[in-house]
Amino acid sequence: MSRVKRPLLLVGIAAFVVVDVLLVAMAVRNVRDRDVPAGAGPGSTSPEGSIGRGADPGGVPGAGGEPAEAVLLDAGSGGALLRATRGDCSGSQEPRAGISTDGGRTFRPVDSPVGEVLRVDIGSAADLWLVGLDESCVPGFYRSGDGGRSWQESAGTAGAWHLLPGDAEALHAPDGRAPIGCSPVTVSSVDPEVAYASCADDSLRVTRDGGATWLPAGRVPGLVATAFRGPDVGVAVGVTPRCPAKMWSTTNAGRAWSPDQCLPGEAPAQAVAVAPGVTYVQRGGQVEAARDGLGFTNP
Numbered sequence: 001m002s003r004v005k006r007p008l009l010l011v012g013i014a015a016f017v018v019v020d021v022l023l024v025a026m027a028v029r030n031v032r033d034r035d036v037p038a039g040a041g042p043g044s045t046s047p048e049g050s051i052g053r054g055a056d057p058g059g060v061p062g063a064g065g066e067p068a069e070a071v072l073l074d075a076g077s078g079g080a081l082l083r084a085t086r087g088d089c090s091g092s093q094e095p096r097a098g099i100s101t102d103g104g105r106t107f108r109p110v111d112s113p114v115g116e117v118l119r120v121d122i123g124s125a126a127d128l129w130l131v132g133l134d135e136s137c138v139p140g141f142y143r144s145g146d147g148g149r150s151w152q153e154s155a156g157t158a159g160a161w162h163l164l165p166g167d168a169e170a171l172h173a174p175d176g177r178a179p180i181g182c183s184p185v186t187v188s189s190v191d192p193e194v195a196y197a198s199c200a201d202d203s204l205r206v207t208r209d210g211g212a213t214w215l216p217a218g219r220v221p222g223l224v225a226t227a228f229r230g231p232d233v234g235v236a237v238g239v240t241p242r243c244p245a246k247m248w249s250t251t252n253a254g255r256a257w258s259p260d261q262c263l264p265g266e267a268p269a270q271a272v273a274v275a276p277g278v279t280y281v282q283r284g285g286q287v288e289a290a291r292d293g294l295g296f297t298n299p
Contacts, residue, residue, distance in 0.1 A: 096116070118131045186198040220236045
């Protein structure tokens with residue numbers, strides 16, 4: 001072989017090797033992109049024992065076009081959240097509960113001390129309580145001072161606002177059963193005297209005397225839940241054919257509800273909660289947050 005042809009041959013071989021390496025690298029990248037689930041990779045790992053972003057304890061309610069499972073949600077200080085599905089004290093469906101200390105990015109499963117949950121409340125990552133029915137369907141008050149790792153039970157539920165089992169048109173007020181004239185799906189209490197009931201017919205009721213009397217507090221299309229920051233200021237979320245998570249707000253105790261944004265996506269709303277400067281919405285098993293009037297994002 002001549003000296004002129006040999007360099008050309010070496011150059012050709014080198015070029016072939018480079019192209020081959022690039023093709024192999026592209027193939028490997030395509031396989032990785034296809035096989036790695038969405039959200040996996042650096043920065044997406046949840047703390048040990050936690051439920052990852054968007055996952056509800058035991059599954060993702062509302063997935064695959066099925067109706068969204070009812071969820072009770074409450075927000076405390078420092079990004080603390082407590083959520084639970086209702087369950088059924090008859091044993092046909094156990095409640096699932098979880099606690100977040102990072103504004104909903106991750107949730108750690110919490111063993112529910114009850115067979116059916118009627119109310120959840122969280123003050124901080126450590127201080128939480130709930131009202132529920134035990135395996136015998138007897139109501140009780142349960143408090144935890146260690147983030148749900150252990151619970152202390154108190155007999156009865158005096159002093160607490162909460163739902164009542166069944167479809168009765170009543171709530172439990174601090175002093176006992178309080179008929180409200182509709183079938184409640186959630187209750188948002190401001191204090192022992194003031195509370196708002198969200199009803200199955202999309203209407204709301206408000207009491208300012210501890211449940212003795214109730215007045216209409218407006219109507220929200222497809223009402224799912226409400227959360228009030230004070231006696232007159234609150235938010236609501238609804239599910240309609242046009243919007244699976246439509247936000248509403250009031251500053252006059254429900255005399256008028258103003259439509260806010262429609263959250264993008266197809267996941268239906270399940271619950272809403274408020275803390276100072278932030279509103280949380282759960283839908284499709286995922287918690288989204290809006291801070292200081294800005295749009296909702298994954299925390």
